[in-house]
Amino acid sequence: MKIIGYKLGKLRVPLVTPFKTALRNVDHVEDIVIMIETDTGHVGYGAAPATAVITGDTHGSIIDAIRNYIMPMVTGMEVSQLNQINEIIGEALINNFSAKAAVEIAVYDLFAQAHGVPLYKMLGGGQPRIASDITISVDYIDKMVADSIRAADAGYETLKIKVGKDLGVDIKRVKAIYAAVKDRCLLRLDANQGWTARETVAALHELESSGIELELIEQPVKGADLKGMKYITERVRTPVMADESTFGPREVIELIQMGAADIINIKLMKTGGLSDAIKIADIAKIYDVKCMIGCMLESSISVTAAAHLAVAKSSVITKVDLDGPALCQFNPVTGGATFRGPDIELNETPGLGIEAIENLIPLD
Numbered sequence: 001m002k003i004i005g006y007k008l009g010k011l012r013v014p015l016v017t018p019f020k021t022a023l024r025n026v027d028h029v030e031d032i033v034i035m036i037e038t039d040t041g042h043v044g045y046g047a048a049p050a051t052a053v054i055t056g057d058t059h060g061s062i063i064d065a066i067r068n069y070i071m072p073m074v075t076g077m078e079v080s081q082l083n084q085i086n087e088i089i090g091e092a093l094i095n096n097f098s099a100k101a102a103v104e105i106a107v108y109d110l111f112a113q114a115h116g117v118p119l120y121k122m123l124g125g126g127q128p129r130i131a132s133d134i135t136i137s138v139d140y141i142d143k144m145v146a147d148s149i150r151a152a153d154a155g156y157e158t159l160k161i162k163v164g165k166d167l168g169v170d171i172k173r174v175k176a177i178y179a180a181v182k183d184r185c186l187l188r189l190d191a192n193q194g195w196t197a198r199e200t201v202a203a204l205h206e207l208e209s210s211g212i213e214l215e216l217i218e219q220p221v222k223g224a225d226l227k228g229m230k231y232i233t234e235r236v237r238t239p240v241m242a243d244e245s246t247f248g249p250r251e252v253i254e255l256i257q258m259g260a261a262d263i264i265n266i267k268l269m270k271t272g273g274l275s276d277a278i279k280i281a282d283i284a285k286i287y288d289v290k291c292m293i294g295c296m297l298e299s300s301i302s303v304t305a306a307a308h309l310a311v312a313k314s315s316v317i318t319k320v321d322l323d324g325p326a327l328c329q330f331n332p333v334t335g336g337a338t339f340r341g342p343d344i345e346l347n348e349t350p351g352l353g354i355e356a357i358e359n360l361i362p363l364d
């Protein structure tokens with residue numbers, strides 16, 4: 001099975017409700033989709049959103065990296081040379097992890113199709129069902145409480161509460177949501193770098209002393225502030241998770257050795273795809289550190305790939321934040337994983353199992 005060409009498209013899916021974090025407000029998922037073509041007629045699907053405030057990647061940079069750097073180097077290669085292809089993708093240009101992720105996901109899709117098995121079996125197998133949390137966007141307190149109750153009614157057992165705007169209001173937000181759903185849901189907080197280290201310690205001490213049990217606090221301070229992450233990790237009872245502080249395997253090793261977090265959030269858009277995400281899961285396993293599989297605001301194409309990884313690495317990836325598709329008004333993808341409320345189920349079709357994508361705008 002040889003790579004002979006590719007097509008690009010843009011996918012735009014409206015959200016059920018605007019997605020608001022300390023970093024940005026958006027009302028659509030917008031992915032660049034790649035379909036890699038082979039001499040056997042098989043098509044491999046990959047996709048990447050532009051999360052410039054986290055990865056630095058824009059739609060323009062993703063398209064340029066794929067068209068002018070990555071695909072010219074892998075076109076003509078045999079899909080069976082998976083590891084070699086991954087190294088070429090990684091070295092085609094520095095950074096540009098979203099573009100690399102889109103291409104790698106499509107190549108893994110083809111590799112598993114070539115072997116006639118779903119991707120998770122190629123990665124080691126597992127139980128093809130996982131449950132995700134859902135994000136509660138940062139907003140007025142009443143709106144966040146209402147959104148949390150609606151999520152609990154829809155069957156979500158874990159809520160990811162966005163904070164990081166104003167410390168005083170954030171504490172009130174968490175207390176109000178906890179009072180409303182504490183018997184039904186576990187709360188994880190994500191400040192998206194919005195607090196300082198001292199503010200985080202003060203906020204968590206206030207919440208902890210009020211009897212509020214949180215599952216974790218995600219990325220309270222700036223990604224580069226590893227000393228701040230360590231300062232917090234050493235002083236609070238609530239587990240601290242690194243998101244924007246770690247992209248690739250080397251950063252994960254540094255962060256773990258520094259004691260700058262308890263948990264790692266793995267996202268394919270930060271690792272540049274599956275190969276480095278697998279390395280991070282294996283590193284975390286060695287250090288006995290647990291991971292979350294996360295996503296950006298992205299569609300079910302790349303989230304399906306992340307779900308396959310989570311299933312295959314379930315002994316270390318024990319937390320799931322793959323709610324991108326659930327936040328959308330509809331799923332334009334036929335095939336791939338099935339998303340029903342919190343439940344994500346993989347199908348047994350070879351590869352990612354993606355058959356077709358509606359509303360795809362060709363980019364030619």
Ligand SMILES: C[C@H](N)C(=O)N[C@H](CCC(=O)O)C(=O)O
Nearest residue numbers: 051135294295296297321323324
């Ligand atoms: C969508 C997911 N639940 C999430 O919250 N991801 C964010 C970043 C998403 C974005 O801005 O596109 C995160 O974990 O920080």
Ligand SMILES: [Mg+2]
Nearest residue numbers: 190218219243
């Ligand atoms: Mg995060």
